[in-house]
Amino acid sequence: MGADFAVDSLHRIGSGKLAFKGTVGKAKPRLSEGELYNYAVKALGRHMRSEAELRRLIRERAEFGESGEAAVSAVVAKLKEQHYLDDQNYAETYARLRQENEKLGARRVRRDLAQKGLKAELIEETVEARYGETNEEGLARQHLERKRIRKPENEREIARVVRRLVAAGFSTGVIYKILRQWDVPEERLAGIESAGEESFIDEGEA
DSSP, X not given: OHXXXXXXXXXXXXXXXXXXXXXXXXXXXXXXXXXXXXXXXXXXXXXXXXXXXXXXXXXXXXXXXXXXXXXXXXXXXXHHXXXXXXXXXXXXXXXXXXXXXXXXXXXXXXXXXXXXXXXHHHHHHHHHHHHTTOOHHHHHXXXXXXXXXXXOXXXXXXXXXHHHHHHTTOOHHHHHHXXXXXXXXXXXXTTSTTSOTTOOOOOSOO
16 A cells, blocks of 8 residues: 555656656736836734835745836835834834743844844944833843743753843843852853853744
8 A cells, every 4th residue: 555655646747757746836916017016015913024124025926027116115105104114113013022922032122123134223322212221130030031941940940040041132131140049059150251242042932
């Protein structure tokens, strides 16, 4: 039965090689400017996107060549004019939700906004406005509480707390302070301050 199933599951192509049926899907149809606009509006209706994210998305469905690029630019311009697409509003909303709901630090939000294609100047203005007077240590403790992470009892748990807080965007200085207040022995804190504040380790927990 296994051999028959294998034969039935394969079909021959002109080169004589074998390929699984159904592994190659049909290419999605390219959209006109009007269709591209409707597609973009629906995408924005599902969730907010930055201008760069939306451009990447709709470019995949636009016509090839200059005509497609022109259509993408026209759609983006129209959406911005209608205030459906606004990077400043996007950045402010994103930073607020990440701080209030997920208790993430400024470094994490700054990195995420950069990955979404926002301009550096806008990112700095947004992060400063949102985090400028925030108590970073207090926010870090809220993050740990949200994740139900308690005082570490051994080396492995200490390492997990450090990874968690670095991934969440908190400085190594704040991490060191929290661990010291947890009475973690000094010898176990060696190397934390040089752990690399710009290193974000994401294990799917953040």
